[in-house]
Each structure stands twice: as structure tokens, then as C-alpha cells.
Amino acid sequence: MAAGVAIKGTIRIEGHxxxxxxxxxxxxxxxxxxxxxSGIFTGKLHSKIVSVSGKFNGECHSDSIAVKSTGVATGKLLSNDLVIDKGGVFNGQSSALADAIVTDIKMEVAKQESKKAKAS
Incomplete structure (x- = not known):
């Protein structure tokens, strides 16, 4: 996606x-x-491999995340392989991918139990 192009919405892609x-x-x-x-991403990103040389703001689920020396990542990074190069910036939360999935499931169960309790 070239510089100057702006997309708002959902992208599903098989490939790079x-x-x-x-x-x-x-x-x-x-x-x-x-x-x-020159890239700017805001939102949720799900991919096997993610490399950030520009700006990322949001939530990322990936097997491997690399914040390069010119990259700025802000938000929540969920990965079992997180690398931040010298000069790269990360502001936010990071969790191992498996731990994050377990936490999300526990939170969902707690929500459901709370709804059941309110209904009775």
C-alpha cells in the first residue's frame, strides 16, 4: 500500500x-x-509476523513482532516473540500470546457469569 493511500475498514489478506x-x-x-x-496503522492487527518501522497504535496478535529502529508501537502487543531494536519505541502492554488468550477467556467467562447473576 503506497504512501498517500488511506484505508479505513477491515482488510483480510492471504499473503504479505x-x-x-x-x-x-x-x-x-x-x-x-x-x-x-511512512506507514501509520491504527486498530487491531492479526498476523503471523509483524514488523513496525513506522507508527502502530492499537492491539496486535502475532507469533512474532519486531519494532525496528524507526518504529513506534503504542498499545497492546500479544506475542511469544517480541523484539525492540535499539531506537525503537514501545509504549503500552505486552503479554505472551498464550497467556493473553487465557486471560481473554477468563474475562469472557466472568462477563457471562455476571450476566447470569443479574438475570436471576
């Missing part, structure tokens, strides 16, 4: 996505997503 423009929304890739130096 390279963002040099702006994306706001949800991205699902079964391969890799690269946010280039």
Missing part, C-alpha cells in the same frame, strides 16, 4: 501486506504485515 500509507481498522493476514517508515 506492506503499509506505507495509512490504515485504520482491522487487518487479518495469514502471513506477514510490514508497517513501513
Amino acid at each position: 501486506l506492506h503499509i506505507d500509507g495509512s490504515v485504520e481498522g482491522d487487518v487479518y493476514s495469514n502471513s506477514s504485515v510490514t508497517i513501513g517508515k
